[in-house]
Amino acid sequence: MNDVARAAKVSLKTVSRFVNGESNIDPVLADRIAEAIAELGYRRNLAAASIRPGWTSKILGLIISDLANPYYSTLARAIEEVAGSEGYMLIVASSEEDGRRHDRIVDRLMEQRVDGLIIVPPRNEGREWSKVPPPVPPMVFLDRPGGHPAADTVLADNAGGAAEATRTLYGLGARRIAFVGDSLDIYTMRERYRGYCDALSSLDLAPDAMPLSTDAHSSEQARAAVTSLLAEDAADAIFAANNRASIGALHAFRSAGRRVPLVGFDDFEAADLGDPGVSVVSQDIERMGRDAARLLLARLRGEAGGDYVTESLPTTLVLRGSEQLPT
Amino acid sequence: MNDVARAAKVSLKTVSRFVNGESNIDPVLADRIAEAIAELGYRRNLAAASIRPGWTSKILGLIISDLANPYYSTLARAIEEVAGSEGYMLIVASSEEDGRRHDRIVDRLMEQRVDGLIIVPPRNEGREWSKVPPPVPPMVFLDRPGGHPAADTVLADNAGGAAEATRTLYGLGARRIAFVGDSLDIYTMRERYRGYCDALSSLDLAPDAMPLSTDAHSSEQARAAVTSLLAEDAADAIFAANNRASIGALHAFRSAGRRVPLVGFDDFEAADLGDPGVSVVSQDIERMGRDAARLLLARLRGEAGGDYVTESLPTTLVLRGSEQLPT
DNA sequence: TTGTAAGCGTTATCAT
DNA sequence: ATGATAACGCTTACAA
Numbered sequence: 210m211n212d213v214a215r216a217a218k219v220s221l222k223t224v225s226r227f228v229n230g231e232s233n234i235d236p237v238l239a240d241r242i243a244e245a246i247a248e249l250g251y252r253r254n255l256a257a258a259s260i261r262p263g264w265t266s267k268i269l270g271l272i273i274s275d276l277a278n279p280y281y282s283t284l285a286r287a288i289e290e291v292a293g294s295e296g297y298m299l300i301v302a303s304s305e306e307d308g309r310r311h312d313r314i315v316d317r318l319m320e321q322r323v324d325g326l327i328i329v330p331p332r333n334e335g336r337e338w339s340k341v342p343p344p345v346p347p348m349v350f351l352d353r354p355g356g357h358p359a360a361d362t363v364l365a366d367n368a369g370g371a372a373e374a375t376r377t378l379y380g381l382g383a384r385r386i387a388f389v390g391d392s393l394d395i396y397t398m399r400e401r402y403r404g405y406c407d408a409l410s411s412l413d414l415a416p417d418a419m420p421l422s423t424d425a426h427s428s429e430q431a432r433a434a435v436t437s438l439l440a441e442d443a444a445d446a447i448f449a450a451n452n453r454a455s456i457g458a459l460h461a462f463r464s465a466g467r468r469v470p471l472v473g474f475d476d477f478e479a480a481d482l483g484d485p486g487v488s489v490v491s492q493d494i495e496r497m498g499r500d501a502a503r504l505l506l507a508r509l510r511g512e513a514g515g516d517y518v519t520e521s522l523p524t525t526l527v528l529r530g531s532e533q534l535p536t
Numbered sequence: 537m538n539d540v541a542r543a544a545k546v547s548l549k550t551v552s553r554f555v556n557g558e559s560n561i562d563p564v565l566a567d568r569i570a571e572a573i574a575e576l577g578y579r580r581n582l583a584a585a586s587i588r589p590g591w592t593s594k595i596l597g598l599i600i601s602d603l604a605n606p607y608y609s610t611l612a613r614a615i616e617e618v619a620g621s622e623g624y625m626l627i628v629a630s631s632e633e634d635g636r637r638h639d640r641i642v643d644r645l646m647e648q649r650v651d652g653l654i655i656v657p658p659r660n661e662g663r664e665w666s667k668v669p670p671p672v673p674p675m676v677f678l679d680r681p682g683g684h685p686a687a688d689t690v691l692a693d694n695a696g697g698a699a700e701a702t703r704t705l706y707g708l709g710a711r712r713i714a715f716v717g718d719s720l721d722i723y724t725m726r727e728r729y730r731g732y733c734d735a736l737s738s739l740d741l742a743p744d745a746m747p748l749s750t751d752a753h754s755s756e757q758a759r760a761a762v763t764s765l766l767a768e769d770a771a772d773a774i775f776a777a778n779n780r781a782s783i784g785a786l787h788a789f790r791s792a793g794r795r796v797p798l799v800g801f802d803d804f805e806a807a808d809l810g811d812p813g814v815s816v817v818s819q820d821i822e823r824m825g826r827d828a829a830r831l832l833l834a835r836l837r838g839e840a841g842g843d844y845v846t847e848s849l850p851t852t853l854v855l856r857g858s859e860q861l862p863t
Numbered sequence: 864t865t866g867t868a869a870g871c872g873t874t875a876t877c878a879t
Numbered sequence: 880a881t882g883a884t885a886a887c888g889c890t891t892a893c894a895a
Binding site for chain 3: 210211221222225226229253254255256257258259260261262263264
Binding site for chain 1: 880881882883886887888889
């Protein structure tokens, strides 16, 4: 910038004004500056600019569990889009559900002086937020509650969606509705199980009496679980509490040569490929991401009030046929 | 940092030494400093550190077409993993295949002083690299060639994979093998078409005589294309040159109630869900990402020689049954 | 081993 | 409208 100023025979400050697009500047000088910039191939240094007091990095940090998982990459994309529209770039990092890793990323991001943070809290929690010395940048928790009082939160209505799925299966005649999912240590699983139980109870069915499988970490394990449910004739319908459970169930159906009514949680690419298509409780993932980003940007603009909100976004039941009894 | 120095009654420089983990430092002072840091909640400012000469931002920039696309998010994840293992964070941005957008992102990333760039060049090219004033950080092009002479490139062997798929279909008796894919303006499509044509020619079949559909931008369009192929009995096998084409073909098969041998390009989640499973030419996406990141990091370490490499990674043919004639 | 002074590339203040 | 000067938070000669 100094070189540009010298070449254009103006002061440093005038160049600064020029590159910042300030208005009050002599057109003649502006031209000289523009020329000097082009000639010297000058490029401003945003990192240097950002350390000035009152200036910001215009970078947001996003911590998700796994960028390769379509659910999170869809969230990331939606966030990137909203952030980009207001000039923010996004640093994305995967916590792999590991609290220590998550904490390291948080520290790094704060040292980098990101303007704000969007966080999917890891399953295995790390250090408590109260132990993180202030100042902490504005934060939004996404997909799961985060345990920091001064932060907004965007969730899906996991319990509501699960309840709707359960009621649908019941309405079509099912009375032994199996829950096939991952560990209940996971917040979303716990919520889905809660919704499932609530629905059963309100239908005068005992949740305890229903088949329950909570170790479907992979579709392979889900397949095994569903296979034995079929073999023992233990269930007349299945609520698959995540993607992998749904896919595992499909595999099990194919091997067994028969199926029972099925509703899954979370849509997936292949859900409408089979015959019948797989009915699912669908989350509006883009909207979750967008809302999280908007909430954060509103705080950064100082527009948000003193109250922190927790949004619980509705789910949609998408019926494709798998909820029906086979003909 | 000044405050910490004052509180610990040492000089600024000693604190700097401490936070940078330098060895020669009096344990007594170190303790005082550690205490002061904890008390004041001091956090170093990496942005400020990075503007010093000889220092780097330890941030890499990644430009892909769409983070929500599993192909690119898988690439991003692999890159993030390798980068993270060496202390680099990743700024990810989606170009949406738009050259102007891509150029804006490049400028922003360079102003941010990222240490290196990994770029999936957009379909609609923007400004030429020769017009970007130096210094340009080390760069790696991924998935497609990028048009900058001083950069490494990591590609998949699109032509080879397509040729293998074509030969496989031929070997099983097919003589009218349709190519269903997206526009040949796209580098990867062009390459796949080239491989397909090469294979046909070497088998004494005329590529021109084969059914060709290059407007399968969505699975819906691909479905329409395949549906008419089936109706007119124009093809006895299909090479689906991307994911969406494969899925569209499956939909068409289902509606028509019959299928012809099919091999797709690029694996997808549901490929083994149907009966038969969909055979595909599979790219090792993780490896592409890892290799790109490693190439870039090697350059940043100054280890790479003066020569720029172009890697063409082999594809794998995964046979699941759809390549066979229906029984 | 520790401290002093200078400088990295910016922008803000305040005078002109 | 423009410019001299002082910050911002940090690291690196170089001296002590």
